[in-house]
Amino acid sequence: MKKPVILINFKAYDTSFGKKGIDIAKKIEKISLEYSTEIIISVPPTEIYRISNEVSIPVYAEHVDANPLGAHTGSVTPEMVKDAGAEGTLINHSERRIRIDEIAEILSRARKLNLDTVVCVDRNELVKAIGTLEPTSILIEPPELIGSGISVSKARPEVITNAVEQVKEFPKVLLIAGAGITNGEDVSTALKLGAAGIGVASAVMKAKEPCKVVEEFVKSSLGN
Ligand code: G3P
Numbered sequence: 001m002k003k004p005v006i007l008i009n010f011k012a013y014d015t016s017f018g019k020k021g022i023d024i025a026k027k028i029e030k031i032s033l034e035y036s037t038e039i040i041i042s043v044p045p046t047e048i049y050r051i052s053n054e055v056s057i058p059v060y061a062e063h064v065d066a067n068p069l070g071a072h073t074g075s076v077t078p079e080m081v082k083d084a085g086a087e088g089t090l091i092n093h094s095e096r097r098i099r100i101d102e103i104a105e106i107l108s109r110a111r112k113l114n115l116d117t118v119v120c121v122d123r124n125e126l127v128k129a130i131g132t133l134e135p136t137s138i139l140i141e142p143p144e145l146i147g148s149g150i151s152v153s154k155a156r157p158e159v160i161t162n163a164v165e166q167v168k169e170f171p172k173v174l175l176i177a178g179a180g181i182t183n184g185e186d187v188s189t190a191l192k193l194g195a196a197g198i199g200v201a202s203a204v205m206k207a208k209e210p211c212k213v214v215e216e217f218v219k220s221s222l223g224n
Pocket of ligand 1: 146147178180181199200201202203
């Protein structure tokens with residue numbers, strides 16, 4: 001059986017870029033190799049090239065724009081992040097929502113580029129709609145719990161079980177759960193509820209010792 005996915009979203013914290021960003025990425029890589037587990041990091045667009053050259057774990061973009069290539073100042077497209085070294089991208093994060101037609105456009109281009117896709121949804125009613133578009137994964141995150149330190153596993157377990165049930169209709173699509181994941185128990189509970197992995201940001205990016213937090217998550221994901 002495939003090991004659970006741990007997706008660490010760097011977002012735009014002061015630890016997410018430059019030297020600090022590379023330091024955290026390298027620490028995460030070390031843990032990933034030590035435990036032979038899948039840890040994915042999604043990083044700001046400016047960091048994709050640099051971090052993907054420094055670590056062997058999968059580096060994703062946090063967002064891509066749906067614009068075609070051409071006269072679109074400031075756009076970061078799937079083609080650009082792929083070329084910079086990204087293996088995948090988040091799409092439609094609650095902090096960076098896009099329209100459904102843009103999601104469909106990005107998914108179609110990402111497929112051609114062999115770029116993994118994690119489409120975020122903020123509610124159960126969207127799981128089937130996104131499932132029909134067949135991204136690599138759906139990441140469900142109740143927005144009110146994001147960055148709260150109160151985990152979806154504890155506060156809204158029904159969100160996970162409901163999404164897991166719905167995603168069964170799309171056997172190729174993985175269901176990941178996130179928001180407020182803080183400790184190992186949050187991770188193991190999410191997995192027990194049927195999630196294929198977890199998404200996390202603040203508990204790692206704001207930690208004094210990110211290694212300790214990531215290691216705890218990994219151990220719990222492996223049932224240790
Ligand atoms: O993408 C994951 C993220 O939105 C969860 O954030 O800070 O609640 O772990 P956080």
